[in-house]
Amino acid sequence: MIEVLAPLPVLLPLLGAAGALLVARHPTFQRTLSTVVLTAVLAVSVVLLLVADAEGAGAVSVGGWPVPLGVVLVVDRLSALMLVVASTVALGVLVFAVGQGAADGSEETPLSIFHPTFLVLVAGVSNAFLAGDLFNLYVGFEILLMASYVLLTLGGTAARIRGGITYIIVSLTSSLLFLAAIGLVYAATGTVNMAQLAVRLGELPEGTQVLLQSMLLVAFGIKAAVFPLSAWLPDSYPTAPAPVTAVFAGLLTKVGVYALIRTQTLLFPGGALDDVLLWAALATMVVGILGAVAQSDLRRMLSFTLVSHIGYMVFGIALGTAAGLAGAIFYVAHHIAIQTTLFLVAGLVERQGGTTAVDRLGGLARRSPLLAVLFFVPAMNLAGIPPLSGFIGKLGLLEAGVAHGGAAAYTLVAGGVVTSLLTLLAVGRVWTRAFWRSPNQAPVEDTAAAAAAAATERRRPADEGVPSDDAASDDAPPRTALQDAWRRHTAVATATEAQMPPAAGAVRALRPLPRTMVGATAALMALTVALTGLAGPLYGLADRAATDLFDRTPYVSSVFGEEAP
């Protein structure tokens, strides 16, 4: 079963990409093709997950070469779970992108480039998850990175080139470090097969082990955006087209986290560097979320929360307990879904409001209640408000932290709580300013926001500040707070409604939200909400996966059969 299915999540997208290239001249065909392919990938991944959960890990030796000569693909609970989540959001994003392309023509995202590249990206992600071979993991990373370079610089606008350069050069550096680390590992052990490494690395002198481990940690730390290796992320992600940013934010850093998990559990189970990771996690959480609080642009704010919440996952990994790891795994799954959704929503906000600069937006809750719901629920989820999945992940990590005990762990717990609160503060602000506050209430003196708006405004020229008398009349508050709530709620409301439309018109033209885009976003939001109900089985799965990772025999014996070398 696994033998046949395991390669498909990589092969199908590649064939799809080939097809998309051959029919580059027929967009409709391209669309259907990639949609079908990704749906198939999703189906395959689900089956793989079910099989892996039922029968335990399984491995394929590509080309039928006796292990460990060739490259092996390993499907265990963790990788299968990652595959499922990844292919789900990939599909959602694809639909969104198709919707956007249909709406904008190929201005924002030239489809003939987008489709093949996106498919290869998915192939790369799947390959990274399936790789049972360190060098193949590198190849997987390179594929998805190369694809991401292209997607990030789509259309080649100045902002994207700038952001793209930062992203590309940093990623290249991390890849070089990774490749060098592989060289070192091979030099020391004479193999790149991870199952075999799990055995051979243990035989090395301890100092060398830690050295190799630290090399890999740094390399993956960059990809996963762990502070202080994280500064590149908020500069590069927000510039890309909405669907691209969404899939980046959701998936790419998580591949790094996945690699971290593998390194820490399979290759270097000693937990030699757990303390380092703990403090890195704390710094990532706090610095990241402070960054989010400081931002005045929705996309950048989200990018910073992304960094900050990577800290949660690293926290779980660094605890070095099965409970912590389970929390981390669940959080990864949750975070992939939620970040993707939120960035897609940001895309919708940009269409609706013409910008993602929070201080330029306003009144969205009244103008598009649907959009308000689409934002509010995931935002609360991100902030870890129960009963949504964000809370469950956080709860798991906190429980693990408390159970672990010790000064460091308690500090991390405190840090995690503070981070969660500040996240709420950050998203709450977006809500109060962009969705509640009437547009013209945006503070004029906040040059940062205004400039940011100008920077992020791509679709239409920046709109001038609205005359202040308008502001007064729109906000028309009763002169003293002692005045009556009832009239405030009727008379003023209606009065405002009366001259809201012209005001809104003056601020920016309303763009209807294409149904496909809204549909895709809503579907993903529904998924994130559904995670609450599915939390029981899902967390159980995460827990089993974590247990497997800790006693490493399931992985090793899946590759070598019962008699592990």
Next chain:
Amino acid sequence: MLVLLLLHLFAGLLAPALVRWWGRQAFLALALVPAAGFGWVVTRLGPVLAGEEQRETVPWIPVLDLAVALRLDALALAFAALVTGVGALVLVYCARYFSPGEEGTGRFAGCLTAFAGSMLGLVLADDMLLLYVFWELTTVFSFLLIGGSGRRLAARRAASQALILTTAGGLAMLVGLILIGQASGSYLLSEVVADPGSGTAMTVGAALVLAGAVTKSALVPFHFWLPAAMEAPTPVSAYLHAAAMVKAGVYLVARLAPGLADVPGWRPVVLGLGVATMLVGGYRALRQKDLKLLLAFGTVSQLGFLVTLVGAGSAELAAAGLTMTLAHGLFKSTLFLTVGVVDHATGTRDLRRLSGLGRRLPVLAVIGTAAAASMAGLPPLLGFVGKEAAFTALLDGGLPDRTVAVVVLVGLVAGSVLTAAYTARFLWGAFARKPGIPDTAVEHPPEALFLAAPAVLALTGLVLGPASPLLDPLVAAYAETLPLYAPEAEHLALWHGWQPALALSALTVLGGAALFAVRGPVQRLQGRVAVGASADEGYWNVVQGVDRLSVLVTGTTQRGSLPAYLGTILVVVLALPGTLLLTRAPWPGEWRAWDTPVQAVVGVVVVTAAALTLRIRQRLSAVLVVGVTGYGIAVVFALQGAPDLALTQFLVETLTLVVFVLVLRKLPKDISERHKPRERAVRGVIAVSVGAFMGAVGAVALAVRTATPVSADWPGPAYAFGGGKNIVNVTLVDIRAWDTIGEVSLLVVAATGVASLVFLRGRTGGVDRVTRADLARSSEGSRRAPRDRWLAATATLDPARRSVVLEVITRLLFHTIMVFSLYLLFSGHNEPGGGFAGGLVAGLALVLRYLAGGRYELGEAAPVAPGLLLGSGLLFAGVTGVAGLLLGGGVLQTAIVETTLPVLGSVKLVTSLFFDCGVYLIVVGLVLDVLRSLGAELDRQEDQEDPIELSPGEVVLR
């Protein structure tokens, strides 16, 4: 129970639709939901009093001990009754409070109903974590309800303040709950209370949980959010901020007191904050001019009172506390609703403007007075009973420590005096006729339905006073769970006979009356000593502090400069692996100088060349020097025994040079960018250390190798299964073909990317072919027919650009090279070569054609869109992969077919050859794409006076 909660949920989701259909009448329908809850609660009264508990448990996340565990006992029942009853009535009230078709009513209805549900869940939850879930839900809904339409700044501020503050407390509480749960081995409230853990964890946990309760119930020093929340419409104030949500803290304290009252620090915190809050609230209430605010501060004060009672951890006080809670829920919501009616009728809540309403709205006046009397603690109302019980309890013990009991008693009496005073102020302010103020006009006389809710509530308070013995079993059922300090338990009753407590009650009433009588001077005094809403400002200052901190931190960590980021990364490399290398790793015992001396020679060349690049500012020469290092490396590869590598490296280096030149011809000759000496110094240090580290670490790693490499077993199988003699090639196309397939897909994307950056709109434009027109234009006078001539397209070049030598060479070499490339492809399996090398060679041939003949020549040479080459190549490779699967073998499995063909004789066909062909195609496609975009397209842009003019420093390389 679960059903009830779900019912609320669905009602909440449905509410907006209902409002859209039925307008404000929808509230009546929605009211049925909590009403049903109330009905159910009442039916459960008997069984619960009979001592049986109702439990429902649905597993949710077993791993985290998080289950939907609901439990109905006496305490839960009391609160549930309050929540559902008041909830239903408030919803009824809403049906008239809002004007028909008012904006945002649907949203409001949804939130309010959902809130009622979460509140019910909160009091029913038995799993502590589940309780937290509902706890936060109430916070969020109150956020939405306070913010309303969100148009008004004050409302937004109040909403976010309430959200952040209560969530902060809530998060502390969450950690506390986890600590408690792990300390006492269970997350079920019932079990924790039955047998709480002990130790530091327990103490800390209790403290954190109290923090949650304190913020939620608006105790000092977090009392300020509640009055601010009065921005919300009156029904919200009446329900959330009087009856239900703020009671959550009281409930939690009451719930945990039986188990945790003796945890160190519990009593001091609870009693201290409680009394303090009661006094502060009462004091502030005395000078409010807005009736609603007056009530709000009254609520703060009363909450302090309640927490003191239920938190004291003694049976008698708990009984009093529970009674008082019910009483407060009844009278305070009544009063809020009354204010709402006044507001609605007259359009103001300012007691300086209201006058003579008592006459104009007699019914309302009666309702209000009844409720107010209960608040002031006048017999025969429930408020009196509760207060009386509290005083009695404290008089005869009630606390482990008598002196504390006395202190608390004094505080409570003082608080009650204030309560009586502001009650009087309220009544007078709302209904009295004031000298010199014209009677307020009643614009909208309230309808009966509008008055129904407050009436019912007031009536209940009135009836329950005399009927308090009926409450007694319920209250007692809860109180019994706590230790009794008094000689014997008091029972709830209106009349306990002449006793000290009665005197105290009288004292409070008289004191209140006196305070009200001298209100003028009192207010002046208060005005003088006003200190400002310091706690409130404190909150905002903290928020701004966080802002400033965030800007500071972000400004320092997020420099926005790529070199800075790279520097950080490299420094981390040095700091972590570097340190480990120096401190932990074992160094090689022995070294060899070199494999062959030639290595050293090449090494010198390479390193020198590398060093040179640092100084060279001329782009082209820098590129060439880097090229030198590349070729040097190729030589090293060859020396190392890797002919394939050497070959590929050589070809790649050459192609890279060409592509570089293609791009650089557009750029200025020199690199103008200069760096400050300091920067250069830092860079130098980092560079040298990284270099040293990488050099050393390789040797260190190699030195510890003892195991034999896996590849030691390759040679045999490589020929047996792989069917090839060139092990490296077999590895690429077979043993590790999976890497290769990934790699070629990467190349496909790279090519696509290059194209996308040059032809922004799509993959590529059409193929440039020579048209007769071009030739006619360029080669008139020439007698030969244009098309038969090979390399004809050079004719389209401007003669200055033509290079005869190049053309000749091309003529001589092109076909030879192409054939050679194919040879490499097919022989690769057994000798150096293979798809990569072959493809690269073919690519070089195309380069030659392009350089000699320009872009039309390129079109002639390869009249096919690169996309097709790439696509088909990827298809080839992929299909060979899938084929293995389809033929029942493994993915990418190789088959060897040996046949004898008539002409060629014995032919051995290894299927992996197809794979290699795919690689070949892709490499050619990549090179072609690069030439098409970076070569031809750039020429085109140049030919058609591209918008970007040629800058003086620009060199055209030909």
Next chain:
Amino acid sequence: MTPTIVLPVMIGGLYAAGVYLLLDRSLTRVLLGFLLLGNATNLLLLSAGGPSGLAPILGYSDADEINDPLPQALVLTAIVITFGISAFLLAIIHRSWRLARNEVVGTDEEDRRVAARRATDADELDPDDLAPEDRAAMHADSLPADLEELADDVDLPAGQGAP
């Protein structure tokens, strides 16, 4: 296995030069740096195969005296990957030249703006800095303004107190 001295020195030298160029602000030099680093890493990877040997081609050489073929395969893959990426980077350089007439790594303006950020949003101002109607109502009773408003004793007509 015994490491040589020459290879580490070469590797170190290339890395040093590469890093120095990588930290430059001119994209061309960054790319050159990347090429040097790529070569260095390939060399490192190959040196992981141990001492030099004969070409791993059956028939030409014995199985036991060949140079380890696995690193060779890895390096070959790496070389080609590097080529693809550098081609793309060159396209980026060209693009950024066409756009901005320079090929220099720019700094992120938004970051600098945020760092220079001063203004506080109206939603976070101190209550005292707000217009009266925007203050939390309960705030009204504790403002200095309220002090001179003392005359407005509730027994007097509101008119005199609060006009």
